[in-house]
Amino acid sequence: MRWALVGASTIASQHMIRAIRAQAGGEVARVVSGSRDRAEAYARAHGIPGYGTDLKEALADTAIDAVYISTTNEKHLPQSLAAIAAGKHVLCEKPLAMTVPDAAAMVRAADEAGVTFATNHHLRCSGSHRAVRALIREGRVGKVLSVRVFHAVHLPENLQGWRINSAAEGGGVIPDITVHDADVVRFLLDEDPVSVVAQATSSGMGQGVEDSAMSVWAMPSGAMVMSHESFTHPFAGSGLEVHGTQGSIFARSVMTQKPVGEIELVDAAGRHAIPFDAHDLYVTGVAEFEAAVRGEGQPAATGIDGVKSLAVAAAVREAAETGARVTINYGG
Numbered sequence: 001m002r003w004a005l006v007g008a009s010t011i012a013s014q015h016m017i018r019a020i021r022a023q024a025g026g027e028v029a030r031v032v033s034g035s036r037d038r039a040e041a042y043a044r045a046h047g048i049p050g051y052g053t054d055l056k057e058a059l060a061d062t063a064i065d066a067v068y069i070s071t072t073n074e075k076h077l078p079q080s081l082a083a084i085a086a087g088k089h090v091l092c093e094k095p096l097a098m099t100v101p102d103a104a105a106m107v108r109a110a111d112e113a114g115v116t117f118a119t120n121h122h123l124r125c126s127g128s129h130r131a132v133r134a135l136i137r138e139g140r141v142g143k144v145l146s147v148r149v150f151h152a153v154h155l156p157e158n159l160q161g162w163r164i165n166s167a168a169e170g171g172g173v174i175p176d177i178t179v180h181d182a183d184v185v186r187f188l189l190d191e192d193p194v195s196v197v198a199q200a201t202s203s204g205m206g207q208g209v210e211d212s213a214m215s216v217w218a219m220p221s222g223a224m225v226m227s228h229e230s231f232t233h234p235f236a237g238s239g240l241e242v243h244g245t246q247g248s249i250f251a252r253s254v255m256t257q258k259p260v261g262e263i264e265l266v267d268a269a270g271r272h273a274i275p276f277d278a279h280d281l282y283v284t285g286v287a288e289f290e291a292a293v294r295g296e297g298q299p300a301a302t303g304i305d306g307v308k309s310l311a312v313a314a315a316v317r318e319a320a321e322t323g324a325r326v327t328i329n330y331g332g
């Protein structure tokens with residue numbers, strides 16, 4: 001497929017250009033930036049033939065099949081709607097939008113236009129997360145009682161821009177990381193949280209936006225989820241635990257962009273190391289998106305997944321701001 005990048009971003013340069021080019025016939029044909037100089041420099045650095053600042057012009061290019069949107073979060077809505085209106089398939093970054101109704105409008109527009117629209121929740125593509133999900137579905141832990149997600153990291157210096165100081169561009173750890181954790185839990189348990197309580201703070205990095213959050217979610221099954229996200233924890237490591245009536249899963253160092261980590265299942269028979277496939281998360285995500293475009297299955301995270309995971313994150317922020325328990329509004 002022939003792709004246009006909307007956003008001369010870090011995530012595209014670090015992962016997505018490679019992931020697109022790894023597909024059979026995968027081509028990055030254009031990049032659109034808000035700045036002509038940045039577009040040109042980015043195109044040169046990554047060997048992209050077309051570049052510019054005019055989204056309309058890029059979308060009018062009939063040779064473009066799909067658009068990957070990785071601008072700052074407030075731009076996802078108008079850029080996705082424009083791409084959908086031009087008949088392009090869209091893989092959009094998380095959080096899909098600034099609000100749940102905006103995200104839902106993107107999904108509706110894609111449905112009406114008959115194009116594939118997906119959310120780049122890469123952790124669903126991880127061999128480790130898929131192995132944990134399989135263990136749960138095979139009943140290896142029995143009934144799930146609780147999940148703990150550890151996703152407190154140190155935001156690299158080169159990313160300490162809008163994420164830590166611009167609410168208008170969608171900054172804050174909740175839209176950045178809690179939204180991923182919401183998607184992971186929804187993926188692992190196959191159910192959507194009902195309500196949340198939360199606290200958030202700024203612990204040295206956030207300027208006008210939270211850089212740390214802790215929350216507890218109630219699941220329809222009765223399971224409880226504890227989730228911790230931060231930009232300011234250099235040595236905390238990441239992971240998740242799933243505790244059930246018949247066993248517990250410990251997945252260490254798996255909340256990451258890389259196919260790394262370790263999984264252990266502990267049950268009455270002892271401790272079992274669980275192997276998992278170490279494929280590239282982003283290559284898998286693009287492969288499944290392209291397959292969905294061809295009519296073969298669903299993208300790893302659909303547009304609806306993006307809406308629902310954003311709804312959880314929005315509820316966590318509201319709960320942290322109000323101190324109240326918030327029932328999640330998935331927008332009907």
Ligand code: NDP
Nearest residue numbers: 007008009010011033034035038070071072093094120122
């Ligand atoms: P960046 O800050 O690298 O890029 C976002 C925008 O910032 C770009 O579109 C670009 O604007 C502008 N920009 C980039 N570099 C510069 C610069 N040196 N000077 C001025 N402006 C610059 O963000 P990320 O790549 O980290 O994130 C982009 C999106 O991707 C976000 O929505 C984020 O949530 C998501 N993301 C998803 C990940 C995942 O694994 N799914 C991981 C990381 C991010 P322009 O396009 O106008 O040039």
